[in-house]
Amino acid sequence: MTQSLEDCPPDKIENCPHPRAVHQLFGHESAEQSFLSAMNRNKLHHAWMITGPKGCGKASLAYRVARRLLGAASGADNGVLGVQEDDPVSRQIAAGSNPDLMAITNGWNQKTKKWRSEISIEQIRKISHFFANRAAGNGWRICIVDCADDLNHNAANALLKTLEEPPEQGLLLLVCHRPGRLLPTITSRCRHLALRNPGISIAQNVAMDCGANEADSTLAAKLAHGSPGRAAEIANGQGLELWAEITQIFDALPRFDQAKAHGLANRLAIKSAEQSRNLFLDLLQLRLEQEIQSHAKNHRMSGLDAWLQVQTENQNLQNSLTRLNLDPAMVIVQMLGNIRKAAVLMQREMTVS
Helix, strand or coil: CCCCCCCCCCCCCCCCCCHHHCCCCCCCHHHHHHHHHHHHCCCCCCEEEEECCCCCCHHHHHHHHHHHHCCCCECHHHCCCCECCCCHHHHHHHHCCCCCEEEECCCEECCCCEECCCECHHHHHHHHHHHHCCCCCCCCEEEEEECHHHECHHHHHHHHHHHHCCCCCEEEEEEECCHHHCCHHHHCCCEEEECCCCCHHHHHHHHHHCCCCHHHHHHHHHHCCCCHHHHHHHHHCCHHHHHHHHHHHHHHCCCCCHHHHHHHHHHHHCHHHHHHHHHHHHHHHHHHHHHHHHHHHCCCCCCHHHHHHHHHHHHHHHHHHHHCCCCHHHHHHHHHHHHHHHHHHHHHHHHHC
16 A cells, blocks of 8 residues: 555655664675674764665664664674664664654655655754753663755754764764765764665565565666665665656657656656655666666767766756756656657767768
């Protein structure tokens, strides 16, 4: 059954468990060991930035850190930072009810019925109040910010004040897809754990654990470049159906079905299709990347500049969609139109040559 937008927050993948309820994580043992060593030596830095591609497991790692530090009993079967799933601390965190753990994500806008595109200063100010309270458990209080890329300017400055005056036995975990977007003064005050996509096989297994069949999981893992979260999102959402539609569009070029394009755009423009729309836009950019790579690999320079220009233009349109509150249907039609123009230009250049 499809979940509503409010039931599927930005830090959760549809049809998959929330990262706070994920007890196994593969491919990031080195990063886990780095944290565990610091914890065992009582040398914990007050702020850690967990970076890496979207969907690689950063949030899951943050919650694994939280469970272990807040006192859940270790469980060797669940990896380096694994804990026992039936431990009271584990259960509280899975339910989102542990008083010593705060999670900051993009807030729900009750007026627009959408998740906000940024983290506000009001949300960050809650961290100071949280750290000012006495811990209910073993003394530690932990705040996870997911993702820190979405901090607006005022929120980033407010977070910086907390980083400059860290509380005793207080830990900040910043989940970050694009660390270059953060203030250098924030990144310089954090210890970094850099994650990579763990690989196709792990991504495939995660997608299957979330309910996808083997064939769909295999294709999704390849499209996701080995990102487990992205593979699960593609396989268990409408990703593969959208990929098939995108493939049909490219295979028909330079022919272009305008009516079909408008129908697709209108279908993805409705509020309840926001997650599918974002996935479609990401997959469309992926298909453009494949086109560019194919031209470069086969030394087919004809039309390459046109494809590179379309990639940039479409990325700018995608970035502006939420920031400028543009009409999603118009943006999608324009992006598809840009692709058609590039294909027509490439055909003309090939004909002339």
